[in-house]
Amino acid sequence: MVDAVTHALLALGLLTAIPVAFLVVQIGAALLPARRSVSVISMPCPRFVAVMPAHDEEAVIARSIASIMAQLPAAGHLLVVADNCSDDTARIASSAGAEVVIRQDTTRLGKGYALDHGIRALAADPPQVVIVVDADCEVAPGTLEFLAKRCVATGRPVQARYTMLAPPLPSSADKVSRLAWTIKTFVRPLGSARLGWPCQLMGSGMALPFALVTRLDLATGHLAEDQKFGAELALAGSSPLFCPDAQVVSQLPQGETGKRQQRTRWEHGHLAVIGQFFLPLIRRVVSKPSLHLLAFTLDLCIPPLTLLALSLMLIGGLNLSWFAATGAASPLVASSVVLAGFAGAIVVAWRRFGQEIISGRELAAGPAYCLLKIPSFIRFFIHRQVDWIRTER
Structure with missing residues (x-):
């Protein structure tokens, strides 16, 4: 009996080593020099449309549109999908220079439905590239043309860096959340790009060939429609590039309700995508071995960092208790090595990419922040969120 439990605990520790090892590789690779790529500067700009789904965004959409209109080349166009709006989003967007289509359907809610409506509106005169930009995002100069050119040059989806700024007077939890976001959306995909591997789609700043986007099941209320689309594209042989x-x-929400809504949608949506696509991706890797698809699968299946940290701490505590009771050291050694690898990777990422985000003292309190996330992860297993809810700004 003792041996069976020891072996089970050891196996559990080794299982957690897989996502941690891949995380370590990604963060380590992010420190490497950039890979050379074919220059797209001299390419003619392809025809593209920036599609902006917007639900009750009158407070922020004018600023977002201004950042796009200031850089639109002759080949570019902006389409705003005013989705089930009860405010002046459509009027403000039109006044700011965007083309606006209005969608009203209170039975099918979610960003995916708005995207589907926008793509259908383009079908009569399709562009070469569609670039999705959220209504609360500002676009850095030159970004849209660069994304469109890179998308056409590679024939694959391309994901821009998605930076999330802290709200005014951020709390320590805000800073931990922003560091986790930076690791997920910049450090890890940067490491994958350094190795020539694909990345996940991130919801905003996504450039997709029109021929590919029409094959996606866009009309969905999935909480993590971006990661769902990325997994579908990877299965189709067109995994995204960073x-x-x-x-x-963009900016993290200021109010506590908005923060909770956003984090719950991200976390529950990510876990749902893992559950939906892990086996199909693994089957495809086994049937048609591909290092790129394996890397995409491992990246997708790294759970939210707070959940991964909680799991490692829980397993470490169980193994410590088992060692105290039986003297079996192998599970404790294995889990300690994995936990040390995880902690070391986070510290390396913080030192290179996150010191302006959070101080070392606040980072050291990260485990306490992870403990506060326990109710959210419990809700996923007993009463998970399935309906798409717009984040309160």
Whole structure:
């Protein structure tokens, strides 16, 4: 009995080593020099449309549109999908220079439905590239043309860097959340790009060939429609590429309700995507071995960092208790090595990319922040969020 439990605990520790090892590789690779890529500067700009789904965004959409209109080349166009709006989003967007289509359907809610409506509106005169930009994002100069060119040059989806700024007077939890976001959306995909591997789609700053986007099941209320689309594209042989030279910028919500809504949608949506696509991706890797698809699968299956940290601490505590009771050291050694690898990777990422985000003292309190996330992860297993809810700004 003792041996069976020891072996089970050891196996559990080794299982957690897989996502941690891949995380370590990604963060380590992010420190490497950039890979050379074919220059797209001299390419003619392809026809593209920036599609902006917007639900009750009158407070922020004018600023977002201004950042786009200031850089639209002759080949570019902006389409705003005013989705089930009860405010002046459509009027403000039109006054700011965007083309606006209105969608009203209160039975099918979610960003995916708005995207589907926008793509259908383009079908009569399709562009070469569609670039998705959220209504609360500002687009860095030159980003749209660069994304469109890179998308056409590679024939694959391209993801810009998605930067999330802290709200005014951020709490320590805000800073931990922003560091986790930076690791997920910049450090890890940068490491994958350094190794020539694909990345996940991130919702905003996504450039997709029109021929590919029409094959996606866009009309969905999935909480993590971006990661769902990325997984579908990877299964179709067109996994996304990361483009750190292009950037969209947003801000974490200020109110506690908005923060909770956003984090719950991200976390529950990510876990749902893992559950939906892990086996199909693994089957495809086994049937048609591909290092790129394996890397995409491992990247997708790294759970939210707070959940991964909680799991490692829980397993470490169980193994410590088992060692105290039985003297079996192998599970404790294995889990300690994995936990040390995880902690070391986070510290390396913080030192290179996150010291302006959070101080070392606040980072050291990260485990306490992870403990506060336990109710959210419990809700995923007993009463998870399935309906798409717009984040309160």
